[in-house]
Amino acid sequence: MRKVVISLGGSILVKGEDDEAYIRELVEGLASVSDDVRFIIVTGGGKLARDHISIGRRVGLDEATLDSMGILATRMNAWLIIGAFKCVDVYPRPFTSLEEAIIGASAKKFTIGGGTHPGHTTDAVSALIAEMWRADLFINLTAVDGAYTADPKKDTDAERIPEMTSKELVELVSGTVRGAGSHSVMDPLAASVIHRAGIRTMILDGRDISNLLSCISGERTHGTVIAPGE
Amino acid sequence: MRKVVISLGGSILVKGEDDEAYIRELVEGLASVSDDVRFIIVTGGGKLARDHISIGRRVGLDEATLDSMGILATRMNAWLIIGAFKCVDVYPRPFTSLEEAIIGASAKKFTIGGGTHPGHTTDAVSALIAEMWRADLFINLTAVDGAYTADPKKDTDAERIPEMTSKELVELVSGTVRGAGSHSVMDPLAASVIHRAGIRTMILDGRDISNLLSCISGERTHGTVIAPGE
Amino acid sequence: MRKVVISLGGSILVKGEDDEAYIRELVEGLASVSDDVRFIIVTGGGKLARDHISIGRRVGLDEATLDSMGILATRMNAWLIIGAFKCVDVYPRPFTSLEEAIIGASAKKFTIGGGTHPGHTTDAVSALIAEMWRADLFINLTAVDGAYTADPKKDTDAERIPEMTSKELVELVSGTVRGAGSHSVMDPLAASVIHRAGIRTMILDGRDISNLLSCISGERTHGTVIAPGE
Amino acid sequence: MRKVVISLGGSILVKGEDDEAYIRELVEGLASVSDDVRFIIVTGGGKLARDHISIGRRVGLDEATLDSMGILATRMNAWLIIGAFKCVDVYPRPFTSLEEAIIGASAKKFTIGGGTHPGHTTDAVSALIAEMWRADLFINLTAVDGAYTADPKKDTDAERIPEMTSKELVELVSGTVRGAGSHSVMDPLAASVIHRAGIRTMILDGRDISNLLSCISGERTHGTVIAPGE
Amino acid sequence: MRKVVISLGGSILVKGEDDEAYIRELVEGLASVSDDVRFIIVTGGGKLARDHISIGRRVGLDEATLDSMGILATRMNAWLIIGAFKCVDVYPRPFTSLEEAIIGASAKKFTIGGGTHPGHTTDAVSALIAEMWRADLFINLTAVDGAYTADPKKDTDAERIPEMTSKELVELVSGTVRGAGSHSVMDPLAASVIHRAGIRTMILDGRDISNLLSCISGERTHGTVIAPGE
């Protein structure tokens, strides 16, 4: 049995366009993967979280409370994916702790949840689950097609890094500022957990499902692969 | 000590315009009420819930799962109000059961939560809490300024009913179709609970806060008042 | 795998006579069904609940509190059935939420519980579980042998309805008064959930176990069958 | 503030006769006690538990499962008392752990619950709560008017013991056989906890409420008083 | 499928010497047992618990609170064993109730936890689980190689009892004084549960793993065997 953890960015999941088509395609694609692969999927909050956090911040909510609110948004997104499986080989509620994710995955091919505690991103949750579960593969689905030498939206010279070590990933993401809803290719805590746990990792474009399926089956075509090590 | 339960429609709370100003005004208004009034506030899901439910329904989620998702939206709205009180005399998390609401209200002036179980609207949750807590007053804040003889959006002859009995309310709302996110002046289960429990009830325009405060203090000016009885 | 939800009326389960023999026969009968059928069984409160609710109502308890008390009675009945399986292929405690029922059913042939929230009958709980679980069959076991054109205890002209649509069921049961411990062939919320979810349904005499087993295996002999549709 | 724990035998609470009058009198009596006394009340299962346990034992349930079922009966009885207080200065649900009892008692004059774990009688639960809460007084309400030198129902020479030490109580009750629903003046674990914790204890006739109130206020008239010590 | 419950004394598990080697050997040994044996393992608190309880008692903590603290020590030991299985066929967190133990064991070969409630030793928890689970074998791993006619540490004439009945075990252990951290060959409640449930039982030297494995496979070599009966 192979164990795969997917961190599914909320911004990928619900963009306000094609959501229905994307979710159907994702769920059908994953369902088609061989049954000896088990998945734990961690959904982010995306637009849903950001909009509400934005109102909350203006009303004067503190960041830890905004995180608590954002966690509920990640679970709403988890329900969307759970429901899309129509009760076939899916753990029937969003997990709310690391251990519940692993318990779910011992009975079902698909187990899905979101954030678990204020102060942790869903990337960090994904990485901690991958460590406890001793996952074979960690996949970070984002809005870009891999890790870049710089932010590709701001710097036209930015180049995608096809391969790197987990140590290099830790160095790449260090210095990122924490804050509910902030972005980067991966949360620093997630990167350091992946590094210490020695988990093979991929950063992929979350909207390219055929590429995702190829990467899961081992015939990778596009993205960034992070190998454990210095 | 007077006990007041407020069912705060999600569509009132987050309209996508003036949200910040409205929430601040609401919270400041309620904070100004005499400390011998205690409040349990039940927030609806509103646009946040409806948008996500709409995606979910298109993806093929069943209604009970959509309800589970919608409950999280109501709790996100509850966090907005909780946070706006800035940790002053407020129970510090959304309650998730009838009893937790009442426990919260035994220590704090304000206790806030949303839905508690699939198949129940937040109106029904509010009414069940009001019954168990033996509330003195139940206030339903909606997008219109009271119960009407017909739907005022569709029928220009519709007239606001200034006063009615709880039995009449039950009759008015019977026949309403159930379904996640559907609307009416009050959920039929809520109406029947109010009637059997004999709780004084008001239906008010949720955006008119000075009117709300007047109604709480007893100098009512505008809306529908429901007196217990046949 | 076929999925069957059974709403087992408490009045069927514990009548104060033959209880031991009935429970043994029921459990042995269900255990003999093919292992590719999975069951979620929802037990009612019956006499146990009614007696205590009756004392409580005289002492002045409100209806929502009486419901909370009654839910415990339904779980005592669930323990009776769970224990009767003697730890063989049964989820080992009464579920307390819709999702826990479905989690149990993913590991075990039999999962049993009672009420989950004040304001919902065990019929309604059964129907919501059937919807979320996407059950193939919903069986309502009652004290009569099907739905009748009128109450057969009061009206000698009442005739059993052998077949009807879910829409017709909704119409038949509408107008029933809510109240802890009140009776009818099926709770209106349960009927409307069954209708919206399109679940094949049977109303059977709960004491006729050989008929029950025939109905499960498809060679139905006696009762009312409700087909999804208008 | 004085802290009083009452172990209220289920057989006292629900006898099938005068229940309504007894519960009203008990609740009104306790409500009339000075507000600087706080109560934690632990309700037994009584007839309700025994009847169901008896069916369960005949169906073949093991004793630990019967205990789990009996705990629900104790909580149904707890709901009866909670509800009778009509939401006035009462913790609004049956506690389910020792700590929850103490949390409840920090906010409310009355906190009520039943059993907490298979293998413990409600006497034992009461004594453990009394120890953790550092109660001033432990009252065991039973069907007889104190501890006797022998079983007064069987031995006409049995004499009530007006005063004894906690060490003597431990010796009196040692040798009692354990088993769901079995009886004696006090469970041996309860007696040993009372002894080690040094808690003043009374064994009183549970149906004599005026005597109970006198004992609480210190003007004791009738029963057995156990003083901490050898 | 055979069901085995092991009560693993904390003093066996962590002695402050060879801990790593012992835990590895234990886990590897149990993993080598045929997959049609399922294990529920209950870990004691041992030195970890005793040291902290000792500080706590000097600071003035009551015994029930010390028990609550000791339960956490038993769960720390449970985590040690869980972690040593490296996420292979193990329930991924310490169970915290009897039923959770049984739920875990329905999905996994190994399910591990510690204490569940103040006032119960881990022996008692083990026995209650064995009863509810209808275990085939209960193994008590201790610091001595069986039950003796007297305490072998104090009395050089003490002889190991190779075989006895459960009734004889109950008599042997009766009279033991209760108190957090106190010792004897088996807790009296555990003995009485084993006796009433009729579970075959062994008392073995916990450090002799090859003997343990022989006993599990039925080729017993050394220890005390307790046969159900008078």
Next chain:
Amino acid sequence: MRKVVISLGGSILVKGEDDEAYIRELVEGLASVSDDVRFIIVTGGGKLARDHISIGRRVGLDEATLDSMGILATRMNAWLIIGAFKCVDVYPRPFTSLEEAIIGASAKKFTIGGGTHPGHTTDAVSALIAEMWRADLFINLTAVDGAYTADPKKDTDAERIPEMTSKELVELVSGTVRGAGSHSVMDPLAASVIHRAGIRTMILDGRDISNLLSCISGERTHGTVIAPGE
């Protein structure tokens, strides 16, 4: 009412020497503070956690599982402090979430707990609570008497920094390596939360209780004070 959060390093709490005297002095000191100060105290794991984590790491446990084990050690330390208050104005169990800490503090002068989630130090938990609770003062009790320009154990030129800004604190602690049981003057996440939330902070020698009490009352004598700001 002033709100004070204390992060009480486990290494301060249980050193294996004078523990009893220290805990008594600490508890008596804090009890003597004016009742209009409310405390939430977060206990670390200290030697208890480190010893067990050390065994676990040698047996091959992953870091996230070691964290889960360490959290239980922090709660054992919390029980020590809770018990030392002897049920006087203390929340009677270790909190297990940020919100439970705040709920406890709304009813009691002292609320105590430890870690809440793998991947967070108890410093981080303390800071998140301080933010949500809108604490007036955050005190970090450590084994040294403040923040130094370098590690005072390794560098004799290290100088204590009497005053600094929260921005300077963030810079001082950045770059610290994460890992269960690792040390520094404050966890980087804690520092960044303090900075963003603008909470006045002190780093003090945890064994100097009279200094601690002076700092709480405002007549500070010794340590490092961190003022919110750049």
